[in-house]
Amino acid sequence: MCPEDIVQCANYISSCMARITAEGLILEIGSDFDRFIDAIDNHSSRGPVTPKFDPRIERLGENNAFWILGRNGKGEVVHTQAIRIMDIGDGTLAEHIREEFPAYTPPLWNLVSDMEQYRPGPGSLTIRGTACYHGDFWLKGGKDGFRGRGMNVLTARLAMAICMMKWDPDYIYAYMHSLVACNGIAPRSGFMHMEQNNVFWSIPGYDELLEAWMVWSGREDIMHFISSTSLSLADQLAASRPAEFDRKKRKSEAAA
Numbered sequence: 001m002c003p004e005d006i007v008q009c010a011n012y013i014s015s016c017m018a019r020i021t022a023e024g025l026i027l028e029i030g031s032d033f034d035r036f037i038d039a040i041d042n043h044s045s046r047g048p049v050t051p052k053f054d055p056r057i058e059r060l061g062e063n064n065a066f067w068i069l070g071r072n073g074k075g076e077v078v079h080t081q082a083i084r085i086m087d088i089g090d091g092t093l094a095e096h097i098r099e100e101f102p103a104y105t106p107p108l109w110n111l112v113s114d115m116e117q118y119r120p121g122p123g124s125l126t127i128r129g130t131a132c133y134h135g136d137f138w139l140k141g142g143k144d145g146f147r148g149r150g151m152n153v154l155t156a157r158l159a160m161a162i163c164m165m166k167w168d169p170d171y172i173y174a175y176m177h178s179l180v181a182c183n184g185i186a187p188r189s190g191f192m193h194m195e196q197n198n199v200f201w202s203i204p205g206y207d208e209l210l211e212a213w214m215v216w217s218g219r220e221d222i223m224h225f226i227s228s229t230s231l232s233l234a235d236q237l238a239a240s241r242p243a244e245f246d247r248k249k250r251k252s253e254a255a256a
Contacts, residue, residue, distance in 0.1 A: 001168040005223060009165045012226045016158040020070075025079060025146055025155075028069045029162070031062035036082065039069055044077035046138045051103040053082045053136050058103070060084065066166070067136075068159055070146070078140035079155060083163050083172070085132045093127035093173065094120035097214075101199070104135075104175065109201040109210070121195035124214060129170035132163050137174070137189070156189035160222050173216035175199065181213045190225060191215035 001009075020027060030036070033055040040049060051057045053065070070079030088096040097104065101118050137156065141147035160172055176186055181194055195214040202209055 001164070005168075006165065008223070008227050009161050012161045013158060013165070016154050016161065020151070020154050020158070023146065023149065023151065023154075024073055025070045025151065026072075027079075028071070029066060030069075031060070031066045033060040033065065033067065033082075036067045036069070036080075039077050040080060043075075044080065044138075045140065046077075046080065048107040049082075049136050050106050052084065052133060066162065068155065070139075070155065072144055072146075074144065076140075076144065078145050079138065079151075081134065081137040081155065081159055083132050083134045083159055085130060085167050085169060088128070088131055091128070092125055093131055093171070094124035096131075097124060104199070105201060109203055117200045119197055119199070121198060121214070123193055123195045123216060124173075124198075127171050127173075127216070130167065131171040131173060132167060132169045134159065134163075134172050134174040152185065153188050153190075157225065160190050160217070161226055164219070164222055164226065169219065171216055171218055172222065173214055175212045176215055178211040178213050181215055186213075186215040189215075190217055190222065192217045192221045 017027070033053060036053070037049060037055065040046060048054075053060065053067070065082065065084035067080070067082040069077055072078045086096060098118055098120065134156075137152075139145065139147045139152055139155065163169065163172060172191075174189075174191060175198070178196065180186075186194055193216050195216075197211065198214045199212045200209045201212070
């Protein structure tokens with residue numbers, strides 16, 4: 001990474017951190033994944049981490065991974081995410097994922113033995129070089145949470161900027177539920193490309209399979225939004241949310 005890019009990343013990280021702190025979300029960043037697991041198991045309402053970020057399964061440390069935890073004013077964990085650099089060798093990302101697919105499967109979900117669960121698309125078939133996996137993203141909603149306030153823009157893109165400074169990868173990719181990706185969360189989080197019908201899992205208690213899409217951005221995509229140092233999208237999303245709540249409140253009061 002050239003000096004100009006380093007400065008741009010540093011400025012972007014500083015801007016994100018200032019905005020996140022102003023919203024009352026207290027962040028902790030680290031690479032000790034035993035602490036990550038402990039915080040999630042004992043201090044949050046989200047489920048267990050995926051195998052890719054479980055130190056009991058994978059070798060994780062400061063050289064290949066980091067995590068971000070966010071707490072509210074009560075000290076409760078209300079936000080998690082993690083990024084790790086993947087060794088895809090001389091092949092494509094599609095070849096890597098096909099080989100490692102079970103490790104991407106969230107805990108408590110199932111592989112379906114009688115069907116092809118991974119269907120690589122044109123993106124993953126051409127992605128080569130260094131790639132980082134962005135996963136275990138969770139932002140608590142409700143009264144004590146931060147969902148719906150533009151925070152996914154700030155927190156996800158903050159992690160991308162840190163990742164660029166740390167490893168300068170060619171790509172960053174993630175998986176999202178198809179409906180979540182279509183709802184606009186992918187571009188808000190900094191992912192400019194989507195690959196539909198990519199992976200399928202079964203969930204106990206549900207008849208239908210869960211369809212997940214791979215979402216990703218290349219280095220040029222990421223540096224493009226980092227170089228602008230603009231967080232206006234977070235402002236727009238935060239400003240639109242109270243208006244929605246006001247409309248619901250007025251409807252409720254009218255019905256009463």
